[in-house]
Amino acid sequence: MMKKTIWLVWGLLSLALASYYGYQLLMPGDKSEFLIGDASHGHFQIELDCESCHTSPFGGQEVLQDACVNCHGAELEAVNDSHPKNKFTDPRNADRVEILDARYCVTCHVEHQEERTHEMGVTVPEDFCFRCHQDIGSDRPSHEGLTFDTCASAGCHNYHDNLALYEAFLVKHAEGAETDLMATMLERTFATEYQEKHKPESLTIADLNPADLKQASADVLQHWQDSGHAEAGVTCSGCHQGEQNSESWIAQPGLAQCSECHTSEVQDFVASRHGMRLNPDMAMKMSPMSPGMGRLEFKPDALSSVQGCAACHQPHQYQTQPAMAEACVGCHDDEHTNNFAQSPHGQLWQKVKEGALPEERGVACSTCHMPREHVQINGKDVVRVQHNPNHNLRPNEKMIRSSCMNCHSLAFSIDALADPDLIRSNFSGKPAKHIESIDMALSRVKEKN
Amino acid sequence: MKKTNTILKSMAVASVAGMALVGCGGEEKAGIAPEVYTDSLFAVMKADRTNYTKLIVKRLGPSGAASIKPAEHWKDLENGAPLPAQMFRAGAEEVGRLTDKFTYSLQSTWPINKQNAPRTEMEKAGLKYIEENPGQNFYGTEELGGQKYFTAVYPDVAVAEPCVTCHNDHKDSPRTDFKIGEVMGGVVIRVPM
Numbered sequence: 001m002m003k004k005t006i007w008l009v010w011g012l013l014s015l016a017l018a019s020y021y022g023y024q025l026l027m028p029g030d031k032s033e034f035l036i037g038d039a040s041h042g043h044f045q046i047e048l049d050c051e052s053c054h055t056s057p058f059g060g061q062e063v064l065q066d067a068c069v070n071c072h073g074a075e076l077e078a079v080n081d082s083h084p085k086n087k088f089t090d091p092r093n094a095d096r097v098e099i100l101d102a103r104y105c106v107t108c109h110v111e112h113q114e115e116r117t118h119e120m121g122v123t124v125p126e127d128f129c130f131r132c133h134q135d136i137g138s139d140r141p142s143h144e145g146l147t148f149d150t151c152a153s154a155g156c157h158n159y160h161d162n163l164a165l166y167e168a169f170l171v172k173h174a175e176g177a178e179t180d181l182m183a184t185m186l187e188r189t190f191a192t193e194y195q196e197k198h199k200p201e202s203l204t205i206a207d208l209n210p211a212d213l214k215q216a217s218a219d220v221l222q223h224w225q226d227s228g229h230a231e232a233g234v235t236c237s238g239c240h241q242g243e244q245n246s247e248s249w250i251a252q253p254g255l256a257q258c259s260e261c262h263t264s265e266v267q268d269f270v271a272s273r274h275g276m277r278l279n280p281d282m283a284m285k286m287s288p289m290s291p292g293m294g295r296l297e298f299k300p301d302a303l304s305s306v307q308g309c310a311a312c313h314q315p316h317q318y319q320t321q322p323a324m325a326e327a328c329v330g331c332h333d334d335e336h337t338n339n340f341a342q343s344p345h346g347q348l349w350q351k352v353k354e355g356a357l358p359e360e361r362g363v364a365c366s367t368c369h370m371p372r373e374h375v376q377i378n379g380k381d382v383v384r385v386q387h388n389p390n391h392n393l394r395p396n397e398k399m400i401r402s403s404c405m406n407c408h409s410l411a412f413s414i415d416a417l418a419d420p421d422l423i424r425s426n427f428s429g430k431p432a433k434h435i436e437s438i439d440m441a442l443s444r445v446k447e448k449n
Numbered sequence: 450m451k452k453t454n455t456i457l458k459s460m461a462v463a464s465v466a467g468m469a470l471v472g473c474g475g476e477e478k479a480g481i482a483p484e485v486y487t488d489s490l491f492a493v494m495k496a497d498r499t500n501y502t503k504l505i506v507k508r509l510g511p512s513g514a515a516s517i518k519p520a521e522h523w524k525d526l527e528n529g530a531p532l533p534a535q536m537f538r539a540g541a542e543e544v545g546r547l548t549d550k551f552t553y554s555l556q557s558t559w560p561i562n563k564q565n566a567p568r569t570e571m572e573k574a575g576l577k578y579i580e581e582n583p584g585q586n587f588y589g590t591e592e593l594g595g596q597k598y599f600t601a602v603y604p605d606v607a608v609a610e611p612c613v614t615c616h617n618d619h620k621d622s623p624r625t626d627f628k629i630g631e632v633m634g635g636v637v638i639r640v641p642m
Contacts, residue, residue: 080524086545090552091639092568094594139563168522448620 028284037112040121041295042390044114045276051283053111061104068105071271075391079161079398100124100131108159120395126153142440155397155418156437164400164410170441176409183407184360186372189383191228194261200233212236215249223316234261254278258309264377266309268387274307291331302331324364325349335424340365343426368403369393396423411438484588487601487638490551491586494537494636495603502533502609532615550640555605557634559624561616565634569593575602576635583632590642598639605634 024033031050039047046052053067076084087093088102101107110116110123117123127148137144151157157165194200205213205221212235216224224230229238239257242248250257255278259266269275277286288306291298305311312327313320325346329337340346345363352362369389374381392398396417404413415431416422422431506519509530516528523529531539534555541553558576560566567573571591578587579602587602607613607629616633617625627633 084542086542089545089549090541090554091593091596091598091641092554092572092637094596095568097594163525166522169525445620 035112038114039112040109040114040117042121042273043111044295045273045289045293046282046286047112049282049284049286052281061106064106065104068109072105075394076160079163081160082162083159096132100128125149127151129157129159140440142436142443152395153418155414155435158395158397161395161398164397164405165414165437167441167444170410170438171445173405173410174438174442176411178409178412180407182361184358185367185406186374186383187360188372188385190262191232193380193382194232198233202231203233203235204230208235209237215240220316223314227316227318229318252310252315254308262309264375264384265387268391269309272388272390274311274389278308297333298331299333305331321353321359321364324366324370328365328369336426337365339424339426339428343428345427363407368399371402371406373402414438483599483640483642484586484601487551487588487599487640488586490553490638491601491603491636494540494553497540498533498537499608501536502612506530506533506611507609533612551638553636553638555634556637557605559616559622560634561619561621567635567637571600572602572637575600575637578602579604579635580632587635597642599642600640601638603636603638604632605636607631607633 021033024031030048032048034050035047038044043053053064055067056063083102085103088097097103108124108128109121113123118126122128129151130148133148133151152159155165163169203225205225208221213221215236224236239253240250242250255266255270255275266275270279274289276282277289288308290304290306292303312323314322325340329340341350345367348357349362349364351357352359352364366385366389369392370386371392372383372385375384376382377384386392386402392402397414399417400410400413404417408416411434412431414435414437415433416427418435419431419433422429509517509519517530518526518528519530519532520526521532521535523531523535537555541555545552554565556565556567556572556576558567558580567576569591571589575587575589579585583604586604589600591598591600607616607627610629612633613627613629616622616627
């Protein structure tokens with residue numbers, strides 16, 4: 001009898017547990033109980049949206065691979081990935097694949113193992129290059145004796161993106177002044193394009209209709225009148241109106257409204273750590289990211305602010321200068337950020353704020369982290385601000401071409417980005433060590449000649 | 450090695466004959482011999498590559514329309530176009546995305562990129578054979594990663610002046626005395642069996 005009762009209790013408990021977890025798994029809602037470990041620094045914001053990576057319960061590794069490629073594939077292709085999958089699907093590399101299956105992203109980037117994840121989301125030991133390139137010394141005598149944990153850490157190579165580090169590029173840009181003090185940023189073309197396309201008439205408060213006027217305070221109206229929106233003929237209802245011609249009023253327009261005109265900016269933003277929780281492609285609807293959820297150091301009074309266009313661009317004023325540095329410094333509280341004001345870059349920006357230098361000659365946070373870049377939109381070459389500040393930090397050598405080299409030589413840029421202390425001081429001073437990659441490349445050319 | 454090659458060829462022919470006989474019974478489809486299959490693939494590859502070299506690349510660059518420039522780091526140039534060998538590799542990569550029924554690669558005993566040197570025993574033997582026996586192909590079977598492959602190696606001959614000058618002048622080239630008409634490397638085609 002006793003035995004039967006135990007079996008019955010065991011059965012009921014098992015059934016209850018199975019029902020509980022089955023319900024949690026199959027029904028929409030919080031699935032945090034299924035997390036097998038903290039997600040990496042690149043994915044933790046969306047770790048509860050399981051289906052964004054685990055798109056199907058069946059299929060295993062291929063399903064996960066598709067998810068990786070879905071978000072990161074275009075970026076890898078754009079940087080001419082040095083180790084694309086197809087290098088390893090060739091059977092001649094079968095022996096290498098047995099050692100390190102580089103056909104799959106998750107071989108090196110294992111998720112939910114934050115405790116052993118290092119930079120760039122890598123979970124294999126940092127000397128992984130050894131597995132395939134152990135005989136590099138015979139091909140490149142200059143590399144003889146270098147340890148394999150220095151291949152990437154010294155600013156010489158990256159596994160995927162070597163656009164600023166490949167040998168011919170090093171040789172081509174070997175010369176050059178350390179700093180060009182007369183360098184300028186690219187000029188944005190959005191306003192000109194908009195003017196050309198829509199030929200809008202600039203508006204003032206007197207042009208607004210009564211419905212718009214009754215929604216806003218005098219301050220708001222004045223801010224709007226001084227903004228680029230008024231200049232481009234965009235009225236209050238241009239952003240605040242719901243459906244076209246409807247009476248509905250959206251109190252706080254969001255990404256959907258902004259993206260109607262600022263499409264590429266919003267696309268960049270939702271690919272960034274700032275905006276990925278609002279990415280419309282996510283299976284789950286999530287709240288915006290806020291510093292309080294983050295893993296970096298943030299200012300205590302900014303912890304509850306929410307990330308959206310208006311987090312950096314003040315509503316109604318829409319002057320871009322405050323978004324270029326003050327907005328960043330308002331939330332981020334790490335050494336690099338806090339040393340900005342005193343740094344040579346920050347000093348130049350101070351001159352811009354004082355009107356002593358044109359904006360294009362200053363260096364704000366966005367100059368390096370959200371660079372202005374040439375892009376093709378509908379077959380036309382335009383200059384846009386990259387609104388994903390993480391884009392050129394994966395890895396930081398990616399900044400060399402998009403940012404550093406606008407003002408500095410390649411050699412100085414490589415040395416500076418490989419010096420963690422210099423990064424912490426926000427580049428106040430000189431790089432402590434010289435990276436020899438350009439010298440090695442030049443000596444090979446010399447040998448040949 | 451030539452002997453092995455002949456044996457393998459005979460085996461391939463025998464297996465085709467065997468398949469053809471089975472085919473007479475009407476129960477199974479007759480296959481084509483692996484070497485006929487790889488020979489045909491190679492013919493297409495070679496024709497396309499020769500045409501790209503002679504009809505396009507030779508007419509571009511300094512001697513032709515300067516608006517498009519064939520260059521090693523062509524992706525980094527606004528007007529860059531891939532060199533013939535890179536065009537060939539791009540094809541191999543695209544095929545890798547389209548099918549797993551065969552793979553091919555361009556290799557050499559004197560590669561500019563060391564990753565393109567022969568790696569497997571069969572590749573090493575094949576490259577050696579086509580270098581020592583001009584005009585002949587090499588066929589064999591090998592097992593890689595637990596999968597058996599029919600592997601064919603075809604000579605890759607310098608068909609135009611740019612092939613020779615580019616390889617002779619490149620700082621990473623281990624050989625600087627290539628001449629037109631010489632075997633510069635080999636095309637390795639693999640078919641899983």
